[in-house]
Amino acid sequence: MNLSPLSQDFVLHFGEMGSRWGINRTVGQIYALLFVSAKPLNAEEIADALQFSRSNVSMGLKELESWHLVRLQHLPNDRREYFSAPEDVWAIFRTLADERRKREIDPTLSMLRDALLATPANDEDKFAQKRMTEMHNLIEMATSWFNDVQRLEPETLKQLMKMGTKVTKLLEMKDKIKVVAGGKTSIGVSR
Amino acid sequence: MNLSPLSQDFVLHFGEMGSRWGINRTVGQIYALLFVSAKPLNAEEIADALQFSRSNVSMGLKELESWHLVRLQHLPNDRREYFSAPEDVWAIFRTLADERRKREIDPTLSMLRDALLATPANDEDKFAQKRMTEMHNLIEMATSWFNDVQRLEPETLKQLMKMGTKVTKLLEMKDKIKVVAGGKTSIGVSR
DNA sequence: CTATAGTTTCAGTAATTACTGAAACTTCAC
DNA sequence: GTGAAGTTTCAGTAATTACTGAAACTATAG
Numbered sequence: 399m400n401l402s403p404l405s406q407d408f409v410l411h412f413g414e415m416g417s418r419w420g421i422n423r424t425v426g427q428i429y430a431l432l433f434v435s436a437k438p439l440n441a442e443e444i445a446d447a448l449q450f451s452r453s454n455v456s457m458g459l460k461e462l463e464s465w466h467l468v469r470l471q472h473l474p475n476d477r478r479e480y481f482s483a484p485e486d487v488w489a490i491f492r493t494l495a496d497e498r499r500k501r502e503i504d505p506t507l508s509m510l511r512d513a514l515l516a517t518p519a520n521d522e523d524k525f526a527q528k529r530m531t532e533m534h535n536l537i538e539m540a541t542s543w544f545n546d547v548q549r550l551e552p553e554t555l556k557q558l559m560k561m562g563t564k565v566t567k568l569l570e571m572k573d574k575i576k577v578v579a580g581g582k583t584s585i586g587v588s589r
Numbered sequence: 590m591n592l593s594p595l596s597q598d599f600v601l602h603f604g605e606m607g608s609r610w611g612i613n614r615t616v617g618q619i620y621a622l623l624f625v626s627a628k629p630l631n632a633e634e635i636a637d638a639l640q641f642s643r644s645n646v647s648m649g650l651k652e653l654e655s656w657h658l659v660r661l662q663h664l665p666n667d668r669r670e671y672f673s674a675p676e677d678v679w680a681i682f683r684t685l686a687d688e689r690r691k692r693e694i695d696p697t698l699s700m701l702r703d704a705l706l707a708t709p710a711n712d713e714d715k716f717a718q719k720r721m722t723e724m725h726n727l728i729e730m731a732t733s734w735f736n737d738v739q740r741l742e743p744e745t746l747k748q749l750m751k752m753g754t755k756v757t758k759l760l761e762m763k764d765k766i767k768v769v770a771g772g773k774t775s776i777g778v779s780r
Numbered sequence: 781c782t783a784t785a786g787t788t789t790c791a792g793t794a795a796t797t798a799c800t801g802a803a804a805c806t807t808c809a810c
Numbered sequence: 811g812t813g814a815a816g817t818t819t820c821a822g823t824a825a826t827t828a829c830t831g832a833a834a835c836t837a838t839a840g
Contacts, residue, residue: 404707404714408721411700418611418693422798433724434717441817451800456818477808477816487723491731502609509602516595523595526625530599532678533624540682543750550754558756559734565756566745613828632787642830647788668786668838 400447405434409448421461424450428458429467429483438471438480465497488552495548503541510534591638596625600639612652615641619649620658620674629662629671656688679743686739694732701725 401409409430416426427448432439439447445455459481462468467490468481484490510530518524547555558565592600600621607617618639623630630638636646650672653659658681659672675681701721709715738746749756 402710402714402717404704404709405717407700408704408717411697415693415697420609420611424798434720436713436716453801453818453820454799457799460818479817487727491727502606506602506606509598513595513599518595519593522627523593525627526593526596526599529625536678536682539747539750543753546753556730559730562734562737563741565749566741615828644788644790644831645829648829651788670787 401431405431408434421465422458424448424454425458425461428455429462432468432481432483435482438469438473438482440478440480442478444481466493467497486552488555492548495544499541499545503537507534507537507541510537592622596622599625612656613649615639615645616649616652619646620653623659623672623674626673629660629664629673631669631671633669635672657684658688677743679746683739686735690732690736694728698725698728698732701728 409427412430413423413427416423419426421429427450428444431444431447441452441455441459444450444459445452448455450458459468462481463470467483469484471480471482472478473480484493510533513530514527514534516523516527518527547558550558600618603621604614604618607614610617612620618641619635622635622638632643632646632650635641635650636643639646641649650659653672654661659674662671662673663669664671675684701724704721705718705725707714707718709718738749741749
């Protein structure tokens, strides 16, 4: 691998973590390489830098494309495809969250919905359904909330996160604040 | 498998999803079984219900214990160990999030911190470090926020989630609200 | 202490997943 | 069209991970 020690560590680490994140080592390393690379790279360069076979790189890139985690572009007077990781880390975060939700949550939600429609055959089924309902409701709420929050402007989100749990202070206040419908917001102490 | 079709579907689904969640099929199924089961089960019963070898169950339970996802208990006049999934789905959610953070995020954060301490050898390293900084900051902020939010009372959290993006309305207001230090909250329009 | 019920470990094997290199396919300049 | 450059597919193989059954270990009742 013809990379600086700094990048190399980063790339290798992502390879290792890949397995914990449900992507394979190759894919993790390719992504890491693109992430720290200042310029887009073509498949040949990637294969060379990481010492993978050309076809392995091709499959890895395909995988990354399916995750919407790389951008494909062409350089003038060059037929080869160049790949890069999106610059905006927030966008990456969002993409990752979306994709994981699609793969890891949605199928479960839909299975749960089906299960909850079924008529319980006995007491055990009734209990099982109760548990499934709890699980369904929690997942439903958490994901839809996450979904909402996720699409806030990065700046707003940042502000929100920086507040941390202080946001609950606002919640406590909520009851005392009256928001007048119709665009204009008036603040006053109720009661 | 001697389970009702309802539970069986649930258990099999968790087995399948297991692989996407970084746990294996066996472990996923064991967990699902415990989750929908009204009473704690011993290893024998689990092996029997899921048609796994006794030792496979033993290893699966060990794995689940390491994730803090099952409770071990003893029944009176019975030497066998009985296992159950915690009843509170919020607690499960929290545990899961904690464990995943430990395994999937923390190592990366620490690697990034190390990398950021290194002296860049050239321009490429400088660029790489810039990218790593962005990633580090984002992960740091997101996880510590998540951490905070996660430990709120379930009720508060629920309330927060139900509000969805409306929370930003409160944010907009924030500037106009003055919180007086010292316990008592006074509300007034600033400027 | 011994017998027995219960649990864990581990070496061997099965199943799955990742990777390679050769061949097929695609695209484009000429 | 032809050929060269680039990309993808895929069958075979390597590497990894999951699973089993037998043996070792542990705890307890008597």
